[in-house]
Amino acid sequence: xxxxxxxxxxxxxxxxxxxxxxxxxxxxxxxxxxxxxxxxxxxxxxxxxxxxxxxxxxxxxxxxxxxxxxxxxxxxxxxxxxxxxxxxxxxxxxxxxxxxxxxxxxxxxxxxxxxxxxxxxxxxxxxxxxxxxxxxxxxxxxxxxxxxxxxxxxxxxxxxxxxxxxxxxxxxxxxxxxxxxxxxxxxxxxxxxxxxxxxxxxxxxxxxxxxxxxxxxxxxxxxxxxxxxxxxxxxxxxxxxxxxxxxxxxxxxxxxxxxxxxxxxxxxxxxxxxxxxxxxxxxxxxxxxxxxxxxxxxxxxxxxxxxxxxxxxxxxxxxxxxxxxxxxxxxxxxxxxxxxxxxxxxxxxxxxxxxxxxxxxxxxxxxxxxxxxxxxxxxxxxxxxxxx
Amino acid sequence: xxxxxxxxxxxxxxxxxxxxxxxxxxxxxxxxxxxxxxxxxxxxxxxxxxxxxxxxxxxxxxxxxxxxxxxxxxxxxxxxxxxxxxxxxxxxxxxxxxxxxxxxxxxxxxxxxxxxxxxxxxxxxxxxxxxxxxxxxxxxxxxxxxxxxxxxxxxxxxxxxxxxxxxxxxxxxxxxxxxxxxxxxxxxxxxxxxxxxxxxxxxxxxxxxxxxxxxxxxxxxxxxxxxx
Numbered sequence: 001x002x003x004x005x006x007x008x009x010x011x012x013x014x015x016x017x018x019x020x021x022x023x024x025x026x027x028x029x030x031x032x033x034x035x036x037x038x039x040x041x042x043x044x045x046x047x048x049x050x051x052x053x054x055x056x057x058x059x060x061x062x063x064x065x066x067x068x069x070x071x072x073x074x075x076x077x078x079x080x081x082x083x084x085x086x087x088x089x090x091x092x093x094x095x096x097x098x099x100x101x102x103x104x105x106x107x108x109x110x111x112x113x114x115x116x117x118x119x120x121x122x123x124x125x126x127x128x129x130x131x132x133x134x135x136x137x138x139x140x141x142x143x144x145x146x147x148x149x150x151x152x153x154x155x156x157x158x159x160x161x162x163x164x165x166x167x168x169x170x171x172x173x174x175x176x177x178x179x180x181x182x183x184x185x186x187x188x189x190x191x192x193x194x195x196x197x198x199x200x201x202x203x204x205x206x207x208x209x210x211x212x213x214x215x216x217x218x219x220x221x222x223x224x225x226x227x228x229x230x231x232x233x234x235x236x237x238x239x240x241x242x243x244x245x246x247x248x249x250x251x252x253x254x255x256x257x258x259x260x261x262x263x264x265x266x267x268x269x270x271x272x273x274x275x276x277x278x279x280x281x282x283x284x285x286x287x288x289x290x291x292x293x294x295x296x297x298x299x300x301x302x303x304x305x306x307x308x309x310x311x312x313x314x315x316x317x318x319x320x321x322x323x324x325x326x327x328x329x330x331x332x333x334x335x336x337x338x339x340x341x342x343x344x345x346x347x348x349x350x351x352x353x354x355x356x357x358x359x360x361x362x363x364x365x366x367x368x369x370x371x372x373x374x375x376x377x378x379x380x381x382x383x384x385x386x387x388x
Numbered sequence: 389x390x391x392x393x394x395x396x397x398x399x400x401x402x403x404x405x406x407x408x409x410x411x412x413x414x415x416x417x418x419x420x421x422x423x424x425x426x427x428x429x430x431x432x433x434x435x436x437x438x439x440x441x442x443x444x445x446x447x448x449x450x451x452x453x454x455x456x457x458x459x460x461x462x463x464x465x466x467x468x469x470x471x472x473x474x475x476x477x478x479x480x481x482x483x484x485x486x487x488x489x490x491x492x493x494x495x496x497x498x499x500x501x502x503x504x505x506x507x508x509x510x511x512x513x514x515x516x517x518x519x520x521x522x523x524x525x526x527x528x529x530x531x532x533x534x535x536x537x538x539x540x541x542x543x544x545x546x547x548x549x550x551x552x553x554x555x556x557x558x559x560x561x562x563x564x565x566x567x568x569x570x571x572x573x574x575x576x577x578x579x580x581x582x583x584x585x586x587x588x589x590x591x592x593x594x595x596x597x598x599x600x601x602x603x604x605x606x607x608x609x610x611x612x613x614x615x616x
Binding site: 002003004006007010011014286287289290291292293294295296297298381382385 | 439442445469479481486497544
């Protein structure tokens with residue numbers, strides 16, 4: 001481009017008000033766009049953080065989530081004898097046979113919502129090392145005691161330590177609060193698996209999670225499950241990958257819906273950019289004629305005006321991202337489609353989201369700026385000079 | 389060989405379905421180092437002839453040889469390059485870029501050359517010195533008077549050291565004093581720097597400074613008037 005960048009930059013700053021309004025329009029759309037992506041990524045991050053790379057989770061094939069997975073005791077016993085299961089220094093199996101049920105609790109901001117109750121085995125904290133007891137104490141095995149996830153205490157009525165929750169025909173005392181650094185476990189209630197089975201009249205488990213020595217062993221384990229008629233209705237998967245897949249449905253739904261809405265919004269921003277750039281061309285017709293008379297080619301004019309439109313768009317993009325980044329300090333809760341229970345998550349920003357948002361902004365600038373820039377480049381020199 | 393040789397040039401514009409003739413079979417030669425003033429009433433075709441000579445418009449028929457090159461046959465890209473190298477433009481309303489400083493305005497045509505930044509700076513400083521505005525380099529056009537703006541425009545026209553300068557009513561927007569200064573400057577460019585100047589003007593006092601005055605009327609070129 002032969003036309004100096006200072007010309008583009010100075011023209012951009014010379015029309016502060018129009019430029020700022022257009023930047024604002026684009027920033028708003030980018031903000032919504034980035035917020036949607038951050039929401040989807042936040043959910044994914046929360047769910048993915050729930051799983052560990054060195055844990056294997058076994059679920060029933062074709063179950064849509066832990067809640068719809070059933071593993072009978074007979075199968076569980078076979079799985080617990082597999083040589084792939086890792087043991088601790090004392091030779092104890094590192095495994096938890098979980099039972100997941102759904103109960104209803106009243107939310108602090110009104111209304112009722114589903115909450116997951118997870119019955120766990122004693123080795124659970126050795127498997128899920130990200131989960132820490134933050135306050136109170138661990139529940140006693142064999143008793144109707146529970147520990148609650150930090151997000152549950154924050155969002156639900158009567159979910160503080162010392163309170164009693166009534167579900168499955170009994171009262172359960174909250175004795176402690178667990179925190180897992182923003183994973184899905186923060187939105188669960190944990191108690192003894194035996195108590196859950198008794199209270200909900202179950203004999204089966206939902207899932208079996210165990211530690212394996214190496215994640216590479218998963219492929220041979222899968223083959224073993226496939227080849228064994230007693231196990232081929234079940235599927236082992238690395239826990240992190242399992243939750244990753246679980247997050248896909250919800251994240252994709254949010255992304256598709258959000259992007260669809262944002263694209264509709266973007267039409268307004270594109271029209272705004274187009275009006276601004278058409279006005280710029282109209283105001284600077286004589287300049288265009290002069291530049292062309294001096295020897296600047298049509299292409300240089302096209303690029304100069306397009307770069308100006310892109311500059312507006314990039315500024316809008318940055319402003320939108322800056323405002324969207326503030327959302328990281330907020331957390332939301334929503335119903336997880338796969339577990340049918342409340343899930344708290346934070347908006348999460350990533351380099352990919354920044355790149356996507358800026359690309360979206362640039363695309364808006366390009367679409368909005370191209371026609372006016374094309375018009376500027378097609379003006380006849382004589383016609384443009386006569387505008388003086 | 390004449391610096392500019394216009395032969396049997398006609399030019400007409402299309403208005404709706406009607407063809408409006410502007411120049412009728414005009415032929416004119418401008419010698420190297422000549423200072424030609426084109427005069428005539430509004431609509432006589434003088435600006436059109438200037439635009440054709442400057443290569444910003446194309447004739448309907450005829451040829452325009454400028455230093456041996458038939459510019460009417462050049463493609464758009466080649467013609468733009470030719471203008472950048474060979475022609476300096478001076479407009480009635482100066483046509484400076486308002487957001488750029490005097491320095492940047494003068495530097496504009498040099499952006500089309502292969503000169504380094506340092507060389508461009510030298511050229512701009514020289515051009516602004518010639519027009520007496522070396523001390524106004526950082527000023528933007530709205531900080532300059534009309535006469536000063538036109539002098540910046542002249543500096544821009546000579547920055548690339550073109551052979552030909554075309555000026556369309558260079559004094560048309562100026563008071564008498566400023567107009568005199570501009571004409572003195574153009575005379576100097578012609579006599580001292582040997583530039584071939586083609587100027588369109590309504591102003592008889594400006595035309596008096598030219599070496600040759602040609603009149604146009606309704607698209608026809610009238611008889612030559614040569615001054616000593």
